Amino acid sequence: MKYLDKKIEEIHKLLKEKKIKPIDLVEEAFQNIENSDCNSYITLNKEEARNVAKELEKIEVEDNLLFGLPIAIKDNIVTKGLRTTCASHILDNFIPIYDATVIEKIKKNHMIIIGKTNMDEFAMGSSSRTSYFGAPTNPWNKEKISGGSSGGSASTISARDVLFALGSDTGGSIRQPASYTGIVGMKPTYGRISRYGLIAFASSLDQIGPMTKNVYENALLLNILVGKDEKDLTSVNREEEDFTRFIGKNIKGLKIGVPNYFMSDIVSKDIKNKVKEIIKVLEENGATVDFIDIKYLENAVTLYQIIAMGEASSNLARFDGIRYGHSIKDPKDIDDLYFRTRSEGFGEEVKRRIMVGSYLLSGENAKIYYNKALSIRDDMRKEFKNAFQKYDLLIGPTTTTTAYNLSDSMDDPLKSFLDDVLVNPVNMAGLPGLNLPIGFDKEHMPIGMQIIGNSFEEAKIYQLAAFLEKKLKLELDPNRGEKNV
């Protein structure tokens, strides 16, 4: 019997009535992972997950829909006692000695960590192919990428192994793989969720977020992740809210903007047509949709390159072979230890980005490039701010194409940046953005739409996403329907 295919309320009822136990869900999840065989995981938490499930049998099932449910965690979020690699050789034996704040919250809510998901090395990439452990595959077509950098979290949700996963999003790393695999992925407002224990890539952009098969479950998971944390002073204190509260409401009167750049020639025809169909649905249901200009969107990739690589070069300086992680044998001197440890430990993409970042921040360059980027970033945020004075939400495609082949060349160092051209701006402005599956292309690969909200207005994003999800009624389980047509 497959319990994880049921509605979350039904699973909860079965647990409450003691017709099933958390261990049944854990065993089912491990079986699913084996069957779907997408290389979604770097480390499975088999023994501990079973222990936790057994422990949960001893306590009363709470009125918490997440109780006893398995969850997959991206492998750049530290888990006490459970190997955390960032998909890198430099951390391939790293056992954290504390839990990230989000992990504490997950444990407090009695969810069960099933394993650590595959990703691009240090979240640097857009196809998860920079992983030291090999790329995860797309459940819709195993010849295709699942996107990145949260590719493993995306593929395990898409394959219906588990209901919940965490990803992280620095320049699109939740939304883009969600789009390629046909799932719902939310990058919340910067500061919503504590980054304590998220291994830093670009600190002013990084944000953890939920990845799920549907909108409602995404909002449920976000409910428990948010909040001010003394251990991350960029986290923000907000009044408690239920992110599911507008789900089920109609969209009459919603004002929606579509940035012209998002519908320009950089986007494939299939995807643009699908978004146009959605715009029609929105108008038919009482929303107004305007095409608008937002300046600087076309500069987002350049900003991302400068800010993300600059911050990465500084953040990754901590991997020095001294305090944790990989370290060479018999170093001649301290420089030899640094240089050879980092050369052996980091992969090609990571080295490239650290080198460019170091260059961009060195001497006068910091002023020429980094400060200039921060200034344009501020301008871009002002542009979004203006747009949100007039519009409730912005929409557009999440990606310019659907998932491409795993075997496609990786020689072009700019390719991974261009894959994220439509998702980068949201990180720059610190806004919340969600990917919603809206259909399929000719090869039956998923197409995603991005819904962008004003800061701290995730609930409104979920309102629109849930409305469309219900209208579209897509078959989003790759194990069913017209798989691999």
Next chain:
Amino acid sequence: MKDKLSKEEVYHVANLARISLTDEEVKKYQIQLKQILDDVEKINNVKGYDDDILIACWEENTSLRKDEIGEMLNPKEVLENAPHHSGNYIAVPIVINGGEGA
């Protein structure tokens, strides 16, 4: 415009990043780093509104905390994560020339 960096330029950035490179890697990065740096150069053609810069997205919401001792990591566990340690110390190779080896 030249289409690749010189070897010296690649060694310079590798040195900044504390990364040693093989000859093969140097050849590859001569081209790839140049491609990225050319792309980054686009920033200088962008005309902004003003000189304001964005450091934190929500400065109004950020806060300071009191400088008080809170929960701390267990030193023994911290040491066990270090590849080379001895007693209560993390061991590193000699840093200042002229002394005895570590």
